[in-house]
Every structure is written in structure tokens, then in C-alpha cells.
Amino acid sequence: MGKVLPISNNIRRLRFEANEMTQAQLAEKVGVTRQTLHAIEAAKYSPTLELAFKIAAVFEVQLDEVFQYHKQKPDA
């Protein structure tokens, strides 16, 4: 299946709550392509810290309300 990123997010919910903002609209606000935002939302790509803060700023929430880090269990 591939590597599972340890960071999940609530971007889809936050977009819906923000007057049903589209991925394209959010992508334009934070300066990335729609495809990059889709990959972030699907937890297939981890954004840089700067981009993560930009996304949080769009929704006017704290960073940890957008992204959540899940500590991975060490391999046995």
C-alpha cells in the first residue's frame, strides 16, 4: 500500500465550514496547485511548516486544529 504519513488533517471539514470553499480556492489562497492541496488533504504529502501555517491562517485557527501528528510505533 505504501508508507502511511503520520500526519492527518481536518482540511476537508474546515473547507466545508468555510462556506464550502473548494480545493482550488484554498490552493490559490496558500500558493500551491490544486493537486498539491489534494495530496495534502488525502495525507499523501506532508506540507512544509510554512505552508501548514498558511493553511491554518486561511481558516483562522491554530495549527493543531488543522494538522494532527500521530506518533508511529517503533518496529518490533
Next chain:
Amino acid sequence: MNLLDSMSIREKDLWGELLIDVLVALYYFPKVFALMAQGDTMLRGGEMADLVISTIVLAIVVSIVVFGAIHRKGEAEDRDERDLQFEAQGNLLAFRVLYGFLVLILGQIVMWEYFSPSDLDALLTEAGPLVVGHMILLAMILTSMVKAAVQLFQYRRSVTGG
């Protein structure tokens, strides 16, 4: 999100670059190797010139068609952080591949200098630089393919997660 929608303009451009590299390589190098097999004069003759010109024309025509189709809506797209990250990964591996090819070519030159088979003497004496030039050109095209392929793999993996 269907396949084309899942691709940014940058990713589509990379598919176009890879396609052109493959077409040019498949068209050019088999013919060059055939000319080499005929002896050194073929590398300097009109056939070689015709091949170079036809390859350039092929590359230009295919580029116009492919990139015209990709950019038909006039879309422009700056590279974002994901594009830059994937490009850096592609550049890193491409550099290592190119370095490896150059080491191989240098080794081959040394081998030819001291251990060349007699049936290659005429070719290497008269057209050695051209032969080496083609080896370098092949290395450059293969490196370009590797760079594009690495980036495309990263793009697809960031979509499918596989």
C-alpha cells in the same frame, strides 16, 4: 478526481518530456548504431547529417503537438513546494546516473586505447570522438529520462499513496 485532473500542469509537462526523450532515443540511436556498424565514413557522411536533421525535426514536431495539447487552455502554473521537492529528488538521482555513465564512458575510452579489438581500429581511429560524443549524448538522454521518471513516480505516489 480522474487521472488527468489529478495531474498538475507540471506533471503533464514531465510526461511530455519523457515521451519526447523516449521517441527521440528510439528513433535516433538504433539508426546511429547501424551507421557505426557500417564503418567510420558513415558517421561523417550525408546519412548522418540527414539523421540529425530528421531527429531534430521529429523532436520539434512532437514537442509542438504534445505541449500544445497540454497547454491548449493557456494555463500557467508556478512551481509550488511539492514541485520543487520532487524536482530536487529527480535532480539528485539524475546527477548520480549521469556521473555513473561518465565513469563508464571514461573506462570504455581507456579500454579502447589499450585493448581495442582489431575490427574497431578503423572506426575508433577515424571517428573516435564522434563515437564518444554519441555515448555522451545517450547518457544525457537516459539521464533526462531518469529525472522525469523519478519526479513522475513521486507525483503518482503522492496521489495514489502506492
